[in-house]
Amino acid sequence: EPVHIVTDGVHCDPRRAEDGSWTVPVKVELGNVGTDARQVTVEARLTGLDGKIASAPASAAATVGPLVPATARLALPVAAPRLWSPDDPALYALHVTVRDGDRLLDERRINIGFRWFRFDGRTGFHLNGEPLKIKGTCNHQDHAGVGTAIPDALWDWRVRRLKALGSNAIRMSHNAPPVELLDACDRHGLLVMNENRQFNPSPDYMEQLTWLVRRDRNRASVFMWSVFNEEPMQGSSQGYEMVRRMAAAVKALDDSRPVTAAMNDGMFTPLNVSHAVDVVGFNYQIPQYDKYHAAFPDKPLTSSEDTSAFSTRREWATDKSPNIMTSYDDGGA
Secondary structure, three states: OOEEEEEEEEEOOOEEOOOOOEEEEEEEEEEEOOOOOEEEEEEEEEEEOOOOEEEEEEEEEEEEOOOOOEEEEEEEEEOOOOEEOOOOEOOEEEEEEEEEOOEEEEEEEEEEOEOOEEEEOOOEEEEOOEEOOOOEEEEOOOEOOOEOOOOHHHHHHHHHHHHHHOOOEEEEOOOOOOHHHHHHHHHHOOEEEEEOOOOOOOHHHHHHHHHHHHHHOOOOOEEEEEEEEOOOOOOOHHHHHHHHHHHHHHHHHOOOOOEEEEEOOOOOOOOOHHHHOOEEEEEOOHHHHHHHHHHOOOOOEEEEEOOOOOOOOOOOOOEOOOOEOOOOOOOOO
């Protein structure tokens, strides 16, 4: 249809007010490739995954001119929703439709979760009002036997294995994750550090960053945006200015999640990227934790990466001919 919802054009991340009440603000971006202006009605409704209605529907009228973007804004109040967490990953389904009279022009269905969190420099991470230790892993995309052409069922299996291991979080190392992996994290309850790979604020690379945020900002599992990993300019004033611009681009699209960066050097120079992020990520800098915390006690920090181990699960002796590495993580000795 000429009138349509643009790609990643629905923003519907739930918000919790100070009094504890919940609302799902819904922003729908519309396009029109036709030659005439159109009057349309945008409707949003929320259900549980069991199909039961969770909120009264809301609707708004919009006029969409030819080749002129338009935006419809709605709000769905939700009373006492079931909260999403790694222990109870409760999801809801938001249904958005665009109609011209009785004619359906476009629609979206987006799974969302109700949760709130904060980082505190002195007390750590809190999810839904309770302190939570982040126990995560850094995972590259490729998998043995299939490379990066990974079936959906294998993504789901990997997430379930991480959960069984005792993990409650995952860092995407170091690229935009496939949506099938994020679906599994939403569904099974893994917090996600969503990572951008290209450390560059020039227009083409900023497009990659903003695409990532627009695509994933409705995810219950995503709780941090990482803008880079171990970049050479991290300890410089130029690096600070680059991250300042990238963080501003993220916040313009999503102001609910902190921006971080995975640093392995330069965090004690006079001006560096740690001054431009909300949460400082440390890679392999365990001896610097206490020193940095003493210098900046109000700045939250996290171990973004601190172990690079090669092992084969349930193997207790190394045999390199079939590529088996002992799970003792002793270097294969």
